[in-house]
Amino acid sequence: MVHWLALALPFAYLGVLVGIMASFSRLYRQNKARKAASLAPWFGPHLQRDLYLSLLHIEPDEKTPRVPESILKAALLRRATEDIHRIISIRNTKSALAALLQRGSVGDDLWQRFQRAEKEIEEELRDVVNEANAFSPNWGATIFQSANEMASNQMIRKRMDELQAQKDSERQWWDHRKASIESDFMNELDRDAATANSAPPAKTAPATSTRVSDDDTVLVEAGGPADKGQSGKNKKKKGKN
Amino acid sequence: MDLETFNPVPITLDPTTKALSSTSPTPDTKLLTELTTLNALHKSLLASDAPNSVPPPPVPVNPRRSAQIQKLRESGNTAFRKNSHSEAIKMYSLGITMALGRPLWEPSGLVREELCQLYANRAQAYMALRSWPEGAVDARCSVELKKVQNAKAWWRRGKCLLEMGRVGEAREWVGEALEFEGVEQDLVALMEEIEGKEKGGRK
Numbered sequence: 001m002v003h004w005l006a007l008a009l010p011f012a013y014l015g016v017l018v019g020i021m022a023s024f025s026r027l028y029r030q031n032k033a034r035k036a037a038s039l040a041p042w043f044g045p046h047l048q049r050d051l052y053l054s055l056l057h058i059e060p061d062e063k064t065p066r067v068p069e070s071i072l073k074a075a076l077l078r079r080a081t082e083d084i085h086r087i088i089s090i091r092n093t094k095s096a097l098a099a100l101l102q103r104g105s106v107g108d109d110l111w112q113r114f115q116r117a118e119k120e121i122e123e124e125l126r127d128v129v130n131e132a133n134a135f136s137p138n139w140g141a142t143i144f145q146s147a148n149e150m151a152s153n154q155m156i157r158k159r160m161d162e163l164q165a166q167k168d169s170e171r172q173w174w175d176h177r178k179a180s181i182e183s184d185f186m187n188e189l190d191r192d193a194a195t196a197n198s199a200p201p202a203k204t205a206p207a208t209s210t211r212v213s214d215d216d217t218v219l220v221e222a223g224g225p226a227d228k229g230q231s232g233k234n235k236k237k238k239g240k241n
Numbered sequence: 242m243d244l245e246t247f248n249p250v251p252i253t254l255d256p257t258t259k260a261l262s263s264t265s266p267t268p269d270t271k272l273l274t275e276l277t278t279l280n281a282l283h284k285s286l287l288a289s290d291a292p293n294s295v296p297p298p299p300v301p302v303n304p305r306r307s308a309q310i311q312k313l314r315e316s317g318n319t320a321f322r323k324n325s326h327s328e329a330i331k332m333y334s335l336g337i338t339m340a341l342g343r344p345l346w347e348p349s350g351l352v353r354e355e356l357c358q359l360y361a362n363r364a365q366a367y368m369a370l371r372s373w374p375e376g377a378v379d380a381r382c383s384v385e386l387k388k389v390q391n392a393k394a395w396w397r398r399g400k401c402l403l404e405m406g407r408v409g410e411a412r413e414w415v416g417e418a419l420e421f422e423g424v425e426q427d428l429v430a431l432m433e434e435i436e437g438k439e440k441g442g443r444k
Contacts, residue, residue, distance in 0.1 A: 012362035017346055019282070022345050026429060038248040045248060045271065047271060047275055048248070048275065049247060049280070050247045050248045050249070050250050051250050051275065051276075053247040053249075053253070054247070054252060055252070055261075057249070058254065065256045066252070068259060069294070070283060070287055070294040071254070071261065071279075071283050073260065073281060073295060074279055074282045074283040074286050077286075077296065077346070078275070078278065078279050079280060135293075135294050135295065137294045142296075142297075142298040142299075143402060144406075145298055145299050146296045146298065146346035147298060147346075149299045149345070149346050149347065149349050150345040150346050150347055153343075153345045153346075153347070153349045153352060154345065155350055155355060156349060156352060156356070157341060159385060160341070160356065160382055160385075160386075163381060163382050163385065163430055164378065164382065166378055167374065167375055167378045168376035170375075170377065170378060171374045171375065173374070174374045174405060176404070179407075190425065192348050204358060227329070
């Protein structure tokens with residue numbers, strides 16, 4: 001025979017205990033979720049996604065026609081390309097951030113923001129695949145391959161444009177430089193002629209600028225007028241011996 | 242951010258050209274560049290003969306453009322051998338424009354490979370004309386596209402720098418080249434030349 005009355009107290013005690021723990025855990029989790037939601041997002045606004053969804057929501061009326069599907073497809077491709085950039089950045093960051101977190105170099109907040117970004121990007125990818133499949137069956141399977149190539153192709157083109165843009169300034173620099181070398185050379189020739197004509201005044205001439213006088217002696221040793229490159233080569237050979 | 246919410250962007254569609262533009266009186270530059278890119282992508286999507294205007298998977302590649310680029314490079318090489326260097330430069334430049342004009346969704350590895358050769362060849366043609374600055378930039382482009390097994394391009398920029406009298410830069414460049422390419426005969430010889438010049442310059 002069980003004494004129900006006697007057992008009531010322990011059961012009530014257990015009930016209260018579980019109740020307190022449950023409400024505490026709920027409050028704690030709510031608090032944590034609110035804090036996480038108030039953290040700044042990892043990435044900035046997703047312009048390509050906004051653009052795509054805005055296009056979807058343009059209502060056709062007499063002034064604006066229906067948005068053609070090809071534009072939507074292009075916008076979706078742009079969105080997928082931006083997603084590729086984000087995935088790459090997430091992947092590159094992850095291991096470094098985990099290591100920093102373990103060492104305690106970064107706070108928990110940062111890690112939470114990161115995890116939220118990771119979850120968001122997963123949803124974003126799924127959404128893009130679904131949209132792509134809605135446009136054309138099986139496009140979802142290849143859209144990210146295309147987007148990946150687009151991302152790296154854009155990088156190549158940007159870098160090449162940057163480098164090719166240097167051509168003009170390099171050309172200008174070289175023209176300038178060539179002109180100054182030529183004028184130097186002409187001056188040297190003139191001075192050479194002067195030294196050949198009248199030997200004694202040459203002794204006073206070097207005093208005006210020592211640098212030029214160095215070049216002069218080399219030219220005389222080399223046995224006559226030669227351009228800068230030529231005299232450089234002569235010097236090189238001497239240096240080797 | 243959940244799946245349904247988004248920030249509406251002020252845009253409008255031109256009914257005849259189908260080009261998008263911003264309606265906001267003070268559009269920010271990010272949006273403007275994005276719209277330009279998007280319009281360009283839209284055009285290339287329409288221009289490609291892709292079915293349903295959905296870009297095909299990166300492989301297989303449409304062989305027509307590859308064949309054209311190949312042909313331009315070969316005619317450039319022929320012109321170079323005939324010593325008509327400016328003609329060769331023209332051919333290579335056409336090839337480069339064509340390779341850069343590939344639709345963006347085509348394999349980037351292929352673009353890299355084609356551009357790397359074309360830039361290296363054009364650098365050589367520029368060098369034959371003693372246009373050192375152009376040669377140096379083109380050779381650098383080629384190297385940036387492909388760092389290993391591209392000793393010729395490394396060598397060409399080094400040589401151009403040396404010819405322009407930028408000995409220090411040339412030395413640094415060839416030093417890096419030797420790290421990437423290992424002991425390559427031409428590069429080692431160029432390094433010796435640079436070192437000789439440095440000594441000569443200091444003397």
